[in-house]
Amino acid sequence: MYDVLVVGGGAAGFYAAIHIAESRPNTKIAILERGKEVLTKVKVSGGGRCNVTHAEFNPSNLSKNYPRGEKELLGPFHTYASGDTVGFFEERGIALKIEEDGRMFPVSDSSQTIIDCFTSEAERLGVQVKTLCSVSGIESKQVNGENIWNLKVGESFLETRKLILATGSNPKMWNYIAALGHAIVPPVASLFTFNIKDDRISGIPGVSTYAEVNVLPKKNFGKKTAKSKQDVSSLTSGGPLLITHWGMSGPAILKLSAWGARVLEHFNYQFKIQVNWVPEYHQTGLLELFLKVKQVEKKTILRTKVLDIPKRLWANLVSAAHIDDSTTWPEVSKQQLQSLAEQLTAGVYQVNGKSTFKEEFVTAGGVDLKEINFKNYQSKILPGLFFAGEIVNIDAITGGFNFQNAWTSGYLAAKGVVKELNSRETLK
Template sequence: MHDVLVIGGGAAGFYAAIHIAESRPQTKIAILERGKEVLTKVKVSGGGRCNVTHAEFNPVDLSKNYPRGQKELLGPFHTYASGDTVGFFEERGVALKIEEDGRMFPVTNSSQTIIDCFLSEADRLGVQVKTLCSVTGIEQIKEEEGVIWKVAIGDGHMYCKKLILATGSNPKMWNYVQALGHSIVQPVPSLFTFIIKDERISDIPGVATHAEVKVIPKKNISKKKVKLKPDTAVLTSEGPLLITHWGMSGPAILKLSAWGARILEQYNYQFKIQVNWAPEYHHDGLLELFLKVKQVEKKTVLRTKVLDLPKRLWVNLVKASNIDDTLTWPEVSKQQLSNLAAQLTAGIFQVNGKSTFKEEFVTAGGVDLKEINFKTYESKILTNLYFAGEIINVDAITGGFNFQNAWTGGYIAAQGVVNDLNTNIE
């Protein structure tokens, strides 16, 4: 009989196990991982550097980066947030650095540093780590001394007093949890890039610039389970936009994919976006600027980049406005300049599908947040069952926020388990 079984050898599972073992050294704990290796998502995160957290230390502002979970995480972030995460790693000799955009990485620029930290801590604290340990069933048993958990693994079983589920986006585990009486919010992809085939961007992969992007709403789409408000135009994002071989990516697109995860799934990932490549301007203001330039500039429009835009993008948008390569500013018509202003401030692009963002696949969906006590991360439905990480219906935009959800949930679940074990002893 174990005191605690943690199902899932990822970020949240290790964080929970380590904190329990540190707070209560006599506790018998095992981490059960179905794969050959643990912490695989940590390994690939941030291009192999591991984006540990984000340098947002205000709990209210931190919570605003979670399309699902913003309200629920506010209390937990007052208990344990980014600053606490930084402290945890620094106490164990892992220094973190802040990059310009606020993302935090180990100074070593290697995710292996984080993995090694977890493995050495688990070993030091006597936490058992069992790989190739696929769970095939979960059952709650009521005995005279209280409720315990029976976990089926292959042909055998393991028993524990407290069970922590930290299995991420694992449909099989969601099915087990649902069979136990929990509600599961149907999962859909989040954090994905847009597949766009368009002459204006097809020959310039690698070009990046600051832009504002809006999803153009579709009508008569809300017949499915998730009802959408009529005014869903609503999906707007601003930030760096990266043109890729398959379409568009970068923070501006990824934020849209996270906040619009359910809406875009209803659109079957076929929709239009409007891009403003010069967010400081609207159409009329930009046209006014062009008309002033027309009065003084003698060169061709193609060679005179009026805005702070990548040159190749400017050239493509000039061509898309039906302005000939040889046309000079004095020769260009007001209508042509109006076309250019429209291309720059309100270009319409057709999205036909999505693509996973690197290896950092994130899911919107999971255990219904109404069924979790966020002071302890314990189930409100089943005694001695705790959740941590992406198994619950919480997800974030890119930038280290999804890991911070794992650290916060793992820590608070650990405290809940420790307090309960200590109470039962007394």
């Protein structure tokens, strides 16, 4: 009989197990991981550097980065947030650094630093880590007024007093939880890039610039979609936009994919976006600027980049406005400049499908938030069952925020488990 079994050897699972073992040294704890290795998402996150958290230390502002879970996370973030995460790692000799965009990484720039921290802490605290342990069934029974959990692992069974599920986006686990009476919000992809074939962005992969992007409503759906009831006109995002071989990526696109996860799935990932490559201008104001430049500049349009955007993108948009490479400012027509202003501030692009990062795959969906007590991440339906991480219907706009959800939920689930185990022993 275990005191605590944690199913899932990822970030949230390890964080929960470590905090339980620290608070209650003689607790019998095991982490069950179905794969050969633990912490695989940690390993690949942030391009192998692991974006541990985000330098947003105000709980209210922090919660605004979660398309699903903003309201529910406000309380938990007042208890445990980014500053606490920084403290956890610093206490273990791991310094974090803040990058310009607010993302936080270990100073070593290596996710292995975080992995080594977790595995060594688990070993130091006596937490058993069992790999290749796939759970194939979950049952519970009442023993002396306490819910005892019975997990089928391979051909054997493991019993535990408290159970923490930290299995991420695992459909099999969601099925087991649903069979026990929990509602599961159907999962859809979040954090994905847009597949776009368009001459305006072809041949210039790697170009990055700040842009504003918004999703255009589909005529047959109107402004609101039948399924999600989300106003499509609210799907707008700003930030660095990266042009890739297959289309568009970067924070501006990833944020939009997260906020629009359900709407875009409803569109079957076939929709149009409007891009403003120079958000400081609107179309009319930009045309006025061009007309002023026309009065004084003698060079070709192509060679006179009057705006702060990458040269290769400027060249493609000049071409898209049907302006010849040899056309000079005195020669260009007002109509051509109007077209160029439109390309720069209101260009429409057709999206045909998405691309996801398999290793960093994030979903919207999971255990219904209404069925969880967010003071301790315990199930409201099944006593003794706790959740941590992405198994619940919470997701964020970038990886660092998703990790903070893992740390916060792991910490609070651990505190909830410890409190229940202690109170049970007091009763005895």
